[in-house]
Amino acid sequence: MTAQTYLFPCLKDNYGVLLHDPESGATAAIDAPEAAPVEAALAGKGWRLTDILVTHHHGDHTAGIGELKRSHHCRVVAPRNEVQRIALVDETVGEGDTVHVGKLAGRVIETPGHTAGHVSYFFPADKLAFVGDTLFSIGCGRIIEGTPEMMWQSLLKLRSLPDDTEFYCGHEYTAANIRFAKTIEPDNKPLAARAAEVSRLLAAGRPTIPATIGAEKTENPFLRADVPEVAKAVGLAGSPAWKVFAEIRERKNRF
Numbered sequence: 001m002t003a004q005t006y007l008f009p010c011l012k013d014n015y016g017v018l019l020h021d022p023e024s025g026a027t028a029a030i031d032a033p034e035a036a037p038v039e040a041a042l043a044g045k046g047w048r049l050t051d052i053l054v055t056h057h058h059g060d061h062t063a064g065i066g067e068l069k070r071s072h073h074c075r076v077v078a079p080r081n082e083v084q085r086i087a088l089v090d091e092t093v094g095e096g097d098t099v100h101v102g103k104l105a106g107r108v109i110e111t112p113g114h115t116a117g118h119v120s121y122f123f124p125a126d127k128l129a130f131v132g133d134t135l136f137s138i139g140c141g142r143i144i145e146g147t148p149e150m151m152w153q154s155l156l157k158l159r160s161l162p163d164d165t166e167f168y169c170g171h172e173y174t175a176a177n178i179r180f181a182k183t184i185e186p187d188n189k190p191l192a193a194r195a196a197e198v199s200r201l202l203a204a205g206r207p208t209i210p211a212t213i214g215a216e217k218t219e220n221p222f223l224r225a226d227v228p229e230v231a232k233a234v235g236l237a238g239s240p241a242w243k244v245f246a247e248i249r250e251r252k253n254r255f
């Protein structure tokens with residue numbers, strides 16, 4: 001049987017997500033923004049929490065770890081480069097490491113930039129990626145601890161995943177991201193189609209994620225910094241992609 005996922009809102013605009021292996025019964029929470037919604041999700045699904053896979057140290061991704069660990073005695077897996085800033089870590093991981101959730105095998109991809117040690121988790125058999133605050137649907141995370149070059153390289157790693165990879169990010173920011181993306185590529189047709197779909201989903205009270213890597217390649221300006229028309233649109237024709245990316249990120253910060 002293949003992996004199952006369950007997405008649910010936490011805090012103001014965070015998402016929690018559970019990854020479940022039906023064969024072994026193992027369940028991982030990807031990050032733990034707060035304990036209560038994770039507990040409610042587990043109870044609703046009838047799943048038992050065995051692991052927490054942490055993407056980065058920010059409080060809105062880690063605040064629930066203590067309470068969840070106390071009640072479930074679950075294993076906490078966290079990025080090696082942020083272990084001093086995350087409580088109760090059992091196992092640290094870095095680039096290329098394999099993490100098991102029951103029989104599901106995930107690969108660790110280091111995606112620094114939002115924070116210095118941020119990691120993403122990719123489960124190739126099910127083509128599922130958990131990307132924290134590195135990639136958002138039609139957006140990307142703020143560069144808080146890294147450089148634009150570093151963040152661009154992290155996004156390239158995620159962009160290289162198979163097109164039909166479904167990725168889960170840490171926040172529901174898609175509508176605002178689309179408003180910004182249209183200022184960079186007002187004539188992008190796939191983006192316009194996505195905007196309509198996102199409006200429909202949100203009006204129905206539904207989440208806009210997961211999204212696919214393939215769709216983001218055509219719609220997300222932050223993954224398109226090496227497209228000549230995008231460079232031209234921000235007045236940087238012929239510049240290195242990371243500089244185009246930095247300019248787009250800077251514009252989004254001011255948007």
Ligand SMILES: [Zn+2]
Binds near residue numbers: 058061133
């Ligand atoms: Zn964050």
